Amino acid sequence: MANDIDDAQAELDSVEAELEMVELQISELLEKQTKLSSRKNKLLQILEGACSSAQPSGSSKPPKPSFSRQDLQHYEESDFSWSKEAQAKLCNMFQLSKFRPLQRAAINLSMSGKDLFLVMPTGRGKSLCYQLPALCSKGFTLVIAPLVSLMEDQLMYLKCINVPAVTLNASSTKEDSKQVLAGMTDKNSPFKLLYVTPEKIAKSKLLMSKLEKSYNMGLLARIAVDEVHCCSQWGHDFRPDYKLLGILKRQFPKVPLVGLTATATSNVLKDCQKILCVQEPITLTAPFNRPNLYYEVRFKHNEDCTHQIAELIKERYKNQSGIVYVFSQKDAEVVATDLQKRNIVAQPYHANMEPSDKSLVHQRWSSKKIQVVVATVAFGMGIDKADVRFVIHHTISKSIENYYQESGRAGRDDGSADCIVFFGFADIFRLSTMVVMENTGQQKLHNMVAYCQNVDRCRRAMMAIHFDEVWNDDECNQMCDVCRHGNDYITMDITTHARDVVTIVEMASSMDEKLTPLKVCDAWMGKGPAKHRKTIKVTSLSRVEVESIIIHLLLHGYFSEDFSFTPYTTHFYLKLGRKAALLKNGNHSITMKMRRVMSHTTAETQEEVETALIDVSNMAVQRHNKTKIHKDHQNMEKRLVQNHIESLAWEAGEYVKPTSVFEVDVEVNLVEERNCASEEEKGLKNSPEQQSSSPKRRQKQPLPRNCGADADQAEADLVSAPSELSIISAAAVEELHHLHSYYSKQLRRINYISHEHLQSSQPGMLTCMREPFKSLRFPLKTTIAKGARNVWTRVSMRRKLIQ
Numbered sequence: 075m076a077n078d079i080d081d082a083q084a085e086l087d088s089v090e091a092e093l094e095m096v097e098l099q100i101s102e103l104l105e106k107q108t109k110l111s112s113r114k115n116k117l118l119q120i121l122e123g124a125c126s127s128a129q130p131s132g133s134s135k136p137p138k139p140s141f142s143r144q145d146l147q148h149y150e151e152s153d154f155s156w157s158k159e160a161q162a163k164l165c166n167m168f169q170l171s172k173f174r175p176l177q178r179a180a181i182n183l184s185m186s187g188k189d190l191f192l193v194m195p196t197g198r199g200k201s202l203c204y205q206l207p208a209l210c211s212k213g214f215t216l217v218i219a220p221l222v223s224l225m226e227d228q229l230m231y232l233k234c235i236n237v238p239a240v241t242l243n244a245s246s247t248k249e250d251s252k253q254v255l256a257g258m259t260d261k262n263s264p265f266k267l268l269y270v271t272p273e274k275i276a277k278s279k280l281l282m283s284k285l286e287k288s289y290n291m292g293l294l295a296r297i298a299v300d301e302v303h304c305c306s307q308w309g310h311d312f313r314p315d316y317k318l319l320g321i322l323k324r325q326f327p328k329v330p331l332v333g334l335t336a337t338a339t340s341n342v343l344k345d346c347q348k349i350l351c352v353q354e355p356i357t358l359t360a361p362f363n364r365p366n367l368y369y370e371v372r373f374k375h376n377e378d379c380t381h382q383i384a385e386l387i388k389e390r391y392k393n394q395s396g397i398v399y400v401f402s403q404k405d406a407e408v409v410a411t412d413l414q415k416r417n418i419v420a421q422p423y424h425a426n427m428e429p430s431d432k433s434l435v436h437q438r439w440s441s442k443k444i445q446v447v448v449a450t451v452a453f454g455m456g457i458d459k460a461d462v463r464f465v466i467h468h469t470i471s472k473s474i475e476n477y478y479q480e481s482g483r484a485g486r487d488d489g490s491a492d493c494i495v496f497f498g499f500a501d502i503f504r505l506s507t508m509v510v511m512e513n514t515g516q517q518k519l520h521n522m523v524a525y526c527q528n529v530d531r532c533r534r535a536m537m538a539i540h541f542d543e544v545w546n547d548d549e550c551n552q553m554c555d556v557c558r559h560g561n562d563y564i565t566m567d568i569t570t571h572a573r574d575v576v577t578i579v580e581m582a583s584s585m586d587e588k589l590t591p592l593k594v595c596d597a598w599m600g601k602g603p604a605k606h607r608k609t610i611k612v613t614s615l616s617r618v619e620v621e622s623i624i625i626h627l628l629l630h631g632y633f634s635e636d637f638s639f640t641p642y643t644t645h646f647y648l649k650l651g652r653k654a655a656l657l658k659n660g661n662h663s664i665t666m667k668m669r670r671v672m673s674h675t676t677a678e679t680q681e682e683v684e685t686a687l688i689d690v691s692n693m694a695v696q697r698h699n700k701t702k703i704h705k706d707h708q709n710m711e712k713r714l715v716q717n718h719i720e721s722l723a724w725e726a727g728e729y730v731k732p733t734s735v736f737e738v739d740v741e742v743n744l745v746e747e748r749n750c751a752s753e754e755e756k757g758l759k760n761s762p763e764q765q766s767s768s769p770k771r772r773q774k775q776p777l778p779r780n781c782g783a784d785a786d787q788a789e790a791d792l793v794s795a796p797s798e799l800s801i802i803s804a805a806a807v808e809e810l811h812h813l814h815s816y817y818s819k820q821l822r823r824i825n826y827i828s829h830e831h832l833q834s835s836q837p838g839m840l841t842c843m844r845e846p847f848k849s850l851r852f853p854l855k856t857t858i859a860k861g862a863r864n865v866w867t868r869v870s871m872r873r874k875l876i877q
């Protein structure tokens with residue numbers, strides 16, 4: 075009867091495990107279906123576009139897109155009533171000879187009263203698209219800009235070219251504010267551009283009532299929302315006050331609005347449209363491609379990174395201006411100092427500096443007195459230096475949008491420039507804890523990581539896909555490392571590696587331990603603190619390969635992020651992802667593309683992977699310490715476990731799966747033998763030879779039963795041992811080992827079931843279930859038989875708990 079129940083239980087486990095795998099496969103296929111459907115729709119759109127331009131007149135046409143190519147041509151090329159004036163002001167006031175692509179269309183659309191979203195790469199001249207119309211219109215243009223410093227830069231520039239412009243912000247004096255507010259309703263318009271922050275719109279009732287008046291007087295000519303992506307929570311720089319800007323279109327529906335951004339996906343723009351209450355805006359998107367920029371990703375070998383950057387600056391970019399982006403304010407200080415030590419004129423720049431210091435660094439860099447600014451993302455908006463020859467990322471950006479914008483500060487003069495990012499394993503997790511509270515923060519970071527991890531796809535193509543652009547790889551013109559170095563990668567079957575490393579995390583989790591990615595790497599490579607009773611297949615892969623595989627598994631759902639929060643910091647751990655269970659299926663395989671230089675270990679050489687006993691984590695050791703087990707005891711346990719594993723492996727002819735790892739601490743105290751520790755044995759114990767010998771060797775020594783005069787001393791030794799460990803005979807060890815093997819099989823199965831079961835149970839339950847196992851020891855003054863019975867009672871108890 076008991077056997078039947080066991081069999082049924084075992085079959086149920088296996089059916090449930092199989093079902094889980096099927097469900098995962100279904101979800102994987104559904105995900106694939108969604109991706110393919112969206113790709114199919116895009117391809118159909120392209121084909122429809124091609125067919126419609128080839129179709130003879132009179133044939134049935136698909137519905138006309140709201141803003142066609144012909145419309146664009148019309149706004150780009152036709153003459154309008156304001157065209158002459160606009161051209162004259164472009165030359166005379168802005169001192170520019172001709173428009174750049176899309177500028178004329180944007181200006182004409184805005185002058186025609188259309189609502190417009192303008193997506194144009196950073197530095198391509200978006201500002202002109204609202205500044206020039208402002209000069210050609212009656213009244214003034216309201217400009218919403220995210221930063222006071224940005225407004226001040228614009229005002230300085232406009233003042234230089236004699237364009238009357240003012241600002242209203244928290245630092246405006248009462249007198250200035252009064253004048254500006256009065257000017258808003260002055261028919262003679264003393265200024266053409268009024269810059270405000272979104273906060274000002276949200277908070278100043280006076281400003282809103284003045285805008286109302288100027289609207290009624292026909293003096294509010296246009297609204298420009300700079301960095302419009304800040305409206306959307308899905309954008310990369312969300313600003314809550316931008317969300318309130320919808321009031322403008324609601325209050326002033328007849329005023330045309332222009333939203334400007336360098337980076338926004340179509341979804342972000344749709345969101346902005348809704349937030350700003352714009353009915354049917356026309357979106358003009360300039361090609362994102364900056365042909366003069368060379369994109370490259372380098373692997374970061376931590377200490378080396380600053381050294382490599384310094385070498386690059388001294389050799390490749392001698393006397394040329396550039397930016398080094400870093401992760402934190404501290405990094406900015408440290409890296410700047412390191413570069414200075416290497417005779418490079420570098421200065422840090424970050425948000426925590428005095429405003430006067432920040433503008434001093436900016437000015438000195440602009441006038442080439444400083445070669446390199448080592449900056450956090452605070453050095454960004456409003457940076458308009460034309461001859462930046464390199465932008466190096468000491469740490470990856472938190473999203474592709476951010477990277478595009480930051481790297482886009484290079485080569486604004488259309489001269490060639492380099493954008494190099496150093497891709498470091500640990501940086502991913504530093505960033506991950508930073509974006510954890512952001513909507514889609516992790517997803518965006520994953521996209522950036524995938525961009526860096528990629529070895530076979532043109533970097534521009536990856537950006538194009540990200541920004542929903544159709545892309546032809548030939549357009550890169552070998553201006554990225556992947557296109558330049560060709561097919562320098564191999565496709566590697568990493569299934570076995572994946573199983574091994576997933577096993578490590580699984581084992582840790584079954585012990586209720588959390589592992590940071592660095593600890594997973596260390597454990598897998600056989601490093602870190604040793605000595606716990608777990609089996610891990612130590613890999614022979616290099617550190618870079620190990621890291622790459624872990625990243626690959628994270629990006630593809632075999633691992634996922636597990637955060638723990640303290641009032642001071644956020645910790646990142648790896649946990650099993652939703653696809654991890656697929657690895658239990660023998661047919662499931664994972665391949666990965668790796669740089670050739672990196673991948674010396676192929677699937678065939680995986681056989682060489684050695685099996686070793688190593689520690690799973692520090693935490694395991696911490697727990698271990700808490701239980702105060704004597705070192706000798708650990709060694710004996712280790713030996714027992716090792717024997718057991720060897721016998722299991724021998725029986726099963728396969729590696730020990732995580733579910734087969736048992737968590738039993740066995741402590742033996744045989745009173746009869748304790749007092750028999752002889753002088754001879756004590757001598758053995760204290761001899762250097764004995765001290766240096768492995769526990770295995772020592773345990774093989776048969777222990778004499780004769781109780782000597784030193785029994786008291788032996789007693790004292792034992793009393794002082796924290797675990798109250800006793801020495802037992804080889805025969806007893808043998809016997810214990812057999813019992814251990816027998817009961818561990820029971821435990822193994824129950825451990826597995828309880829682990830599954832506990833996934834869905836409350837936290838309290840978890841402790842209650844684990845507790846009996848933690849203290850699963852042979853109590854003091856017991857016999858092995860008694861101890862075994864004790865184990866069995868606990869096993870049964872646990873089984874009942876699970877049921």
Ligand SMILES: Nc1ncnc2c1ncn2[C@@H]1O[C@H](COP(=O)(O)OP(=O)(O)OP(=O)(O)O)[C@@H](O)[C@H]1O
Pocket residue numbers: 170171172173174177194195196197198199200201202336456457458
């Ligand atoms: N038609 C043009 N011909 C030559 N230079 C131009 C033209 N239009 C703008 N510029 C110059 O390009 C530079 C960048 O312009 P602007 O600051 O408007 O760029 P942006 O697209 O707003 O960049 P960001 O996204 O960084 O704010 C300026 O120095 C500007 O004078």
